[in-house]
Amino acid sequence: MSEEDDFDLTAFLPYLLNQAAEESSLTFTQLYKNKYGMLRTEWRVLFHLGAFGQMRATDIVTRARIHKTKISRAVTKLVEKRFVVRARSEDDRRQDFLTLTPAGRAAYLDLRGAAAAYDRAMSRKFTDGEVRLLRMMLRRLAGIE
């Protein structure tokens, strides 16, 4: 290496956050991908419906900050997989209420358990106080109130 530099790339927060995020989702990604053939956005939609109950696509867009076209495509896939059903609203026939089917709920519960175990395993790398602080900081950085 000829010309070096004192800038520490591995201290740059967006870079570190990205590397940590990617590394931390590797194992879990394999799970929902191999077991249920889902993509990341599908998994997120499933989790939102599991965690918050019936929602409209727009609600998920707002909460998860994912573009509506991605949500639209993910919902289509989840409907094809019989994990989600759409119910056209009578009040406003532009919007659909999305709900998990029993199969969707079963997948959600399965993945939720795995997620919780995975989270515990990650947390074990640090003290309780550290993890609490980490979550607080990440929430603030993510702009989640």
Add this chain to the structure above:
Amino acid sequence: MSEEDDFDLTAFLPYLLNQAAEESSLTFTQLYKNKYGMLRTEWRVLFHLGAFGQMRATDIVTRARIHKTKISRAVTKLVEKRFVVRARSEDDRRQDFLTLTPAGRAAYLDLRGAAAAYDRAMSRKFTDGEVRLLRMMLRRLAGIE
């Protein structure tokens, strides 16, 4: 919402890490995209070459943990933009040594300054001790030694 659930999605570390990572790169992405027409991988390659000096594609693959096809395409783009030059190694003619051109170095220095300022702005949301701890934790989660 009909059936709720006590699983707190927003406490799930991989999710939080992703949201924080995405939010934190938004502004910076605009910069290298609008000013230099670069994609994320191109920016990363540029930064690696700027920070560590001459490297082979494989070195970047190892350090940044980005797939070699992505690196290959990013390098091609950077060469087209006259930010990087390839020099075929005489020892092993399979590999190229990659180096920044003066224009590449200028772009790097510009972006490096912006990155440092951006990092400082992010850090100001927390105390010095918190930021130190955050970096430590992210490094460990990312598997950076």
Add this chain to the structure above:
DNA sequence: TGATAATAGTTCGTTTTGTAACTAACAAGC
């Protein structure tokens, strides 16, 4: 040496994403 394996990097076909434009339904003001 000569066969086999390994490595650096690229290319090709497919999948996924990004962005803009679109349809359909509702809302607001005149």
Add this chain to the structure above:
DNA sequence: GCTTGTTAGTTACAAAACGAACTATTATCA
């Protein structure tokens, strides 16, 4: 009621990512 504007969600086309297979070169070892 009839424009005009907004909102929910989809579609279409282009850009980008993924992964397998490929070329070219070097390494291993019988």
